[in-house]
Amino acid sequence: MSIHYFGAVNQVITTGHWITDQVSLGLKSFGISEPQYNVLRILKGGKSKPLDIGSIQMKMIQRNSNVSRIVDKLVDKDLVERKECSDNRRKMDVSLTQKGLDLLDELNSRVQEFHEPMIHRLTKEELISLQRLIKKLKG
Amino acid sequence: MSIHYFGAVNQVITTGHWITDQVSLGLKSFGISEPQYNVLRILKGGKSKPLDIGSIQMKMIQRNSNVSRIVDKLVDKDLVERKECSDNRRKMDVSLTQKGLDLLDELNSRVQEFHEPMIHRLTKEELISLQRLIKKLKG
DNA sequence: ATACATCATTTGTATATACAAATATATTCA
DNA sequence: TGAATATATTTGTATATACAAATGATGTAT
Numbered sequence: 001m002s003i004h005y006f007g008a009v010n011q012v013i014t015t016g017h018w019i020t021d022q023v024s025l026g027l028k029s030f031g032i033s034e035p036q037y038n039v040l041r042i043l044k045g046g047k048s049k050p051l052d053i054g055s056i057q058m059k060m061i062q063r064n065s066n067v068s069r070i071v072d073k074l075v076d077k078d079l080v081e082r083k084e085c086s087d088n089r090r091k092m093d094v095s096l097t098q099k100g101l102d103l104l105d106e107l108n109s110r111v112q113e114f115h116e117p118m119i120h121r122l123t124k125e126e127l128i129s130l131q132r133l134i135k136k137l138k139g
Numbered sequence: 140m141s142i143h144y145f146g147a148v149n150q151v152i153t154t155g156h157w158i159t160d161q162v163s164l165g166l167k168s169f170g171i172s173e174p175q176y177n178v179l180r181i182l183k184g185g186k187s188k189p190l191d192i193g194s195i196q197m198k199m200i201q202r203n204s205n206v207s208r209i210v211d212k213l214v215d216k217d218l219v220e221r222k223e224c225s226d227n228r229r230k231m232d233v234s235l236t237q238k239g240l241d242l243l244d245e246l247n248s249r250v251q252e253f254h255e256p257m258i259h260r261l262t263k264e265e266l267i268s269l270q271r272l273i274k275k276l277k278g
Numbered sequence: 279a280t281a282c283a284t285c286a287t288t289t290g291t292a293t294a295t296a297c298a299a300a301t302a303t304a305t306t307c308a
Numbered sequence: 309t310g311a312a313t314a315t316a317t318t319t320g321t322a323t324a325t326a327c328a329a330a331t332g333a334t335g336t337a338t
Contacts (some may be wrong), residue, residue: 004266005258007179009158014200016155020149020201033234033324053287061153063160065325068288090286090333119144121276125144128180130276133269137260138157162291172294192317207318229303268309 012126012134020061030103035065036074037111040104043080043096050093052085079103151273159200165249174204175213176250179243182219182235189232191224217244260273 024034032040036129042059044049057067076079079100085091096104122130163173171179181198181216182190186207196206210233213219218239223231 001253002258004263005254006271007263008261008266008270008273009254009257011270013155013158015273016152017159017200017202018158019152035324054285058315059158063156066288066325069219069324072288085286086269088286088334092287115141115144115148118148118276118278119141121278122144122147122251122272124143126272126275127147130148130269130272131143131150133265133272134147134154136265137269139156139255139257139260142305151320174294193315201295205318208294218288223315227316231317 009089010135012071012137013087021070022114023111026114027107030110031077032099032103032107033070034072035039035060038062038065039067039070040100040107041094042096044101046095048095050085050095052091053094055093061097074100146246151276158207161271163255165253166246169249170216171242172209174199174201175210176246177201177204177214178206178209179218179235179246182233183240184241185219185234187234187235189224191230192233193230193231200209213239 002063020034023037027034027037038060039056043058046055047131051110053067053071056071060067071080071092075082077099078097080094081097082092082094085093144190159173162176166173166176177199178195182197183196184235192206195210196204199206210219210231214221216223216238218237219233220236221231221233224232
């Protein structure tokens with residue numbers, strides 16, 4: 001019986017959704033949705049190099065997130081800048097503004113607060129093991 | 140540094156979303172959304188005893204899923220029956236119809252196909268360990 | 279060069295979701 | 309009892325998401 005498989009997988013699913021739901025809740029007061037936060041994080045991860053819509057899309061947690069429209073929202077709030085890519089006019093260079101960077105810092109510390117109580121529940125070895133097991137599961 | 144924490148948590152999140160997204164994709168040809176499938180599964184889990192909307196809600200993966208309207212859809216398709224609960228007229232008794240049970244079997248085997256390649260990637264011990272670690276993480 | 283397929287993004291639109299407000303029943307306690 | 313509070317579900321509505329189609333730029337083959 002694959003009862004252990006489905007037990008574990010169910011934990012992964014519900015925990016994954018629970019975390020993004022909680023983060024989403026925490027960001028509500030900033031007027032930022034979880035996908036919007038995700039885009040900001042991804043842009044910061046790009047180390048100040050602009051990213052195109054497709055690259056952001058690929059790094060999104062949510063399948064089929066409509067990155068164009070999410071970026072629209074962020075542009076409206078001056079958190080992000082979008083300009084035509086110089087070497088390929090089909091692409092868009094999307095990058096954080098200073099305002100976006102500053103807000104992201106605030107958002108991150110809010111998110112950090114949520115994670116705080118969980119950070120030390122597992123030892124370093126357990127965390128490594130957890131990550132390894134999930135990677136192995138995914139194949 | 141909490142790099143190991145965020146590495147592991149990120150795996151949990153992305154894997155959790157990835158699985159529901161894939162399942163959702165697999166159910167598309169049946170005209171059933173992932174939340175609808177979830178409700179059917181939860182009702183089956185109720186061992187043929189009807190469940191009220193609130194109890195279904197609590198077992199949903201998705202926070203704030205609008206169970207009333209999801210049940211509407213399922214009722215329209217004759218997969219589910221909704222009637223007033225006899226001992227509390229505020230509550231609704233929601234239960235699977237035979238058609239719903241039959242479809243659920245089909246859906247389950249479609250979902251099983253998705254899980255198939257992953258089922259034996261981890262040993263029983265690893266699966267138990269994975270589940271234990273996530274539970275411990277959640278606290 | 280020019281037609282044709284491909285790629286990157288945006289837009290149209292139908293459906294789903296989030297959140298608040300409304301409705302209806304049940305419980306509590308002065 | 310009956311007024312106030314709590315509970316269960318539904319509905320209104322604004323926003324978000326999914327999917328397909330449209331737009332516009334680039335690459336490719338003849």
